[in-house]
Amino acid sequence: MSLKVYVDRMSQPSRAVLIFCKVNGIEFEEIKVDLAKKEHRLPEFKAINPFGQVPSIADGDFKLLESHSILSYLACASQGVDDHWYPSDLQKRAKINSVLDWHHSNLRRGGVGIVINTILGPVLGIPTSPEAAAEAEKVLTSSLSKIESVWLSENGDFLLGNKEPSIADLSLVCEIMQFELLHEEDRIRVLTPFKKVLKWIEDTRIATSPHFEEVHKTLLASKSFFHKIPVGENYEPSSSIKAMLDKDITTE
Amino acid sequence: MSLKVYVDRMSQPSRAVLIFCKVNGIEFEEIKVDLAKKEHRLPEFKAINPFGQVPSIADGDFKLLESHSILSYLACASQGVDDHWYPSDLQKRAKINSVLDWHHSNLRRGGVGIVINTILGPVLGIPTSPEAAAEAEKVLTSSLSKIESVWLSENGDFLLGNKEPSIADLSLVCEIMQFELLHEEDRIRVLTPFKKVLKWIEDTRIATSPHFEEVHKTLLASKSFFHKIPVGENYEPSSSIKAMLDKDITTE
Numbered sequence: 001m002s003l004k005v006y007v008d009r010m011s012q013p014s015r016a017v018l019i020f021c022k023v024n025g026i027e028f029e030e031i032k033v034d035l036a037k038k039e040h041r042l043p044e045f046k047a048i049n050p051f052g053q054v055p056s057i058a059d060g061d062f063k064l065l066e067s068h069s070i071l072s073y074l075a076c077a078s079q080g081v082d083d084h085w086y087p088s089d090l091q092k093r094a095k096i097n098s099v100l101d102w103h104h105s106n107l108r109r110g111g112v113g114i115v116i117n118t119i120l121g122p123v124l125g126i127p128t129s130p131e132a133a134a135e136a137e138k139v140l141t142s143s144l145s146k147i148e149s150v151w152l153s154e155n156g157d158f159l160l161g162n163k164e165p166s167i168a169d170l171s172l173v174c175e176i177m178q179f180e181l182l183h184e185e186d187r188i189r190v191l192t193p194f195k196k197v198l199k200w201i202e203d204t205r206i207a208t209s210p211h212f213e214e215v216h217k218t219l220l221a222s223k224s225f226f227h228k229i230p231v232g233e234n235y236e237p238s239s240s241i242k243a244m245l246d247k248d249i250t251t252e
Numbered sequence: 253m254s255l256k257v258y259v260d261r262m263s264q265p266s267r268a269v270l271i272f273c274k275v276n277g278i279e280f281e282e283i284k285v286d287l288a289k290k291e292h293r294l295p296e297f298k299a300i301n302p303f304g305q306v307p308s309i310a311d312g313d314f315k316l317l318e319s320h321s322i323l324s325y326l327a328c329a330s331q332g333v334d335d336h337w338y339p340s341d342l343q344k345r346a347k348i349n350s351v352l353d354w355h356h357s358n359l360r361r362g363g364v365g366i367v368i369n370t371i372l373g374p375v376l377g378i379p380t381s382p383e384a385a386a387e388a389e390k391v392l393t394s395s396l397s398k399i400e401s402v403w404l405s406e407n408g409d410f411l412l413g414n415k416e417p418s419i420a421d422l423s424l425v426c427e428i429m430q431f432e433l434l435h436e437e438d439r440i441r442v443l444t445p446f447k448k449v450l451k452w453i454e455d456t457r458i459a460t461s462p463h464f465e466e467v468h469k470t471l472l473a474s475k476s477f478f479h480k481i482p483v484g485e486n487y488e489p490s491s492s493i494k495a496m497l498d499k500d501i502t503t504e
Contacts, residue, residue: 050402051354062343066353073346091314094325101318102303104356150302 003028006048006056008035009218012111013067014055016174020071020167022211024081068100071167084164095160099151099168103175107147110140111175114190119181119226140190147172148196157203165207173204180219180240181226191244198245205241255280258300258308260287261470264363265319266307268426272323272419274463276333320352323419336416347412351403351420355427359399362392363427366442371433371478392442399424400448409455417459425456432471432492433478443496450497457493 005021005028007014021028033039033054040052049056049065056065059077064070075086087093113136121128147159154161158169176197179187191198205212257273257280259266273280285291285306292304301308301317308317311329316322327338339345365388373380399411406413410421428449431439443450457464 051398064343064346064350066350068353069346069349072349073342077342090325090329091316094316094321097321097324098316098318100353101320101356104353105360108357109361146303 002060004031004058005029006031006033006045006058007054008033008040009215010035010222011054012174012178013171015177015215015219016167016170017055017057017067017070017074018215019174019208019211020074020085020170022215023208024074024078024085026074026078026081068103068167068171071171072097075167082164084162084166086167092160096166096168099159100171102151103168103172106139106143107172107175110136110138110143111178112136114140114186115178115181118183118186123226137190144176144190144194144197147200148194152196152200157200158207159200165204169200169204170208173201176201177216177219180216180223183227188244195245198241201241202245254312256283256310257281258283258285258297258306258310260285260292260306261467262287262474263306264426264430265423267429267467267471268419268422269307269309269319269322269326270467271426271460271463272326272337272422274467275460276326276330276337278326278330278333320355320419320423323423324349327419334416336414336418338419348418348420351411352423354403355420355424358391358395359424359427362388362390362395363430364388366392366438367430367433370435370438375478389442396428396442396446396449399452400446404448404452409459410452417456421452421456422460425453428453429468429471432468432475435479440496447497450493453493454497 003021003026005017007018007030009015009018009032018030020026033045035054039045040049040054046052048058048063051065053065055067055070056063057070057074058064064073072086075081086096114133116124116126117128117130117133117136120126151159156162158165159172160166160168162169176191179191182190255273255278257269259270259282261267261270261284270282272278285297287306291297292301292306298304300310300315303317305317307319307322308315309322309326310316316325324338327333338348366385368376368378369380369382369385369388372378403411408414410417411424412418412420414421428443431443434442
């Protein structure tokens with residue numbers, strides 16, 4: 001097997017790449033780079049990715065970093081990937097690229113900011129502040145609102161009015177799934193107003209089941225570590241997203 | 253002419269798209285969206301780009317936003333664009349995509365942060381702080397260092413060891429050219445240590461001349477507005493970059 005995929009399932013872009021490979025039957029070897037153990041800083045991993053970031057891939061001698069580039073490369077280079085993941089039509093492909101480009105400075109920036117400044121920062125020894133958390137939440141809320149008003153504005157279950165998911169759906173949904181780490185009240189406050197987003201997460205989960213659930217298990221199990229609560233059935237992604245979809249929790 | 257390119261030449265990604273079109277002889281109509289006059293917020297422009305950002309294009313009925321997506325789309329959809337700009341070889345293309353993806357959260361984040369927090373923020377009424385400027389400079393310096401040690405580490409005048417420029421060279425170099433707006437002492441402090449970067453800017457300018465100089469005229473002329481200094485021969489990009497390349501100004 002020549003394709004090696006370097007990931008930590010706690011990382012949202014790592015999960016997107018893993019789910020993509022599994023859904024599309026791409027043969028690969030998953031190599032865990034344990035971020036908590038700082039394995040991403042080891043010289044042997046820096047030889048794969050000089051920036052020390054996951055995900056990364058090595059396809060024979062060819063090394064590639066950045067999850068969006070990895071997803072589009074695998075979609076084009078692998079046998080049997082359905083066209084809807086990354087259409088060969090230039091204009092459809094360009095639209096998907098534009099969502100992915102937009103993601104970097106919007107949903108990702110807000111999402112990473114809020115998770116670092118509330119949950120992960122203190123654990124990882126990264127300086128945090130309530131102001132930075134508030135600023136990140138502003139970017140995040142604006143991004144979720146734009147996903148609803150622009151990217152999900154057309155008919156269709158997926159971004160850009162598509163009837164089937166693309167690599168952009170997978171990337172952005174995995175980003176939002178990271179909010180499972182947030183304090184429950186933060187997650188509910190941020191996500192509950194965005195019913196279209198919640199439905200789209202569910203649609204993406206269903207379209208990529210059972211790999212979506214399997215790959216998210218590590219993240220969901222880690223809630224017990226971060227929030228000192230027992231692992232139970234609430235850690236199924238379907239139940240937590242559905243709970244927000246089915247009722248307006250903020251008014252309870 | 254069916255391709256409309258919506259830009260403000262004060263915007264670095266706008267300039268990258270304009271230079272790309274001109275260098276490759278792509279027929280287009282340049283439509284100015286004056287950011288200083290807040291034309292990007294007008295409903296007629298929001299119909300082109302709902303986020304109100306430049307650059308955007310309309311190719312007949314097809315609308316596209318995000319400069320990296322625009323550059324890759326135009327490279328693929330236009331006649332006569334040399335392969336080196338966005339190679340059809342999957343692995344070469346993926347590498348260029350990875351530089352562009354990296355750009356968003358590194359060079360762009362640091363670059364926009366420092367320009368906003370020192371020069372543009374006060375003019376545009378955006379809140380700024382010395383702490384935010386210092387934080388941006390840290391991201392920027394780290395990014396410039398990584399460009400030298402990773403993206404420009406191989407032999408070749410351009411990123412990834414290429415002998416001819418790609419859309420990634422154009423995008424990143426236009427980002428750095430925005431620092432012409434900085435206070436002279438800031439620009440010299442930030443850029444002078446990075447001789448490989450300075451040489452690469454010069455190589456990219458030369459490879460895209462005279463369009464590079466022509467498209468940057470607006471930015472360079474605006475220095476007289478921002479810094480209350482007369483317009484003169486120093487506003488040629490070649491002279492200001494060469495000055496830093498040729499001698500170590502910080503030690504004078």
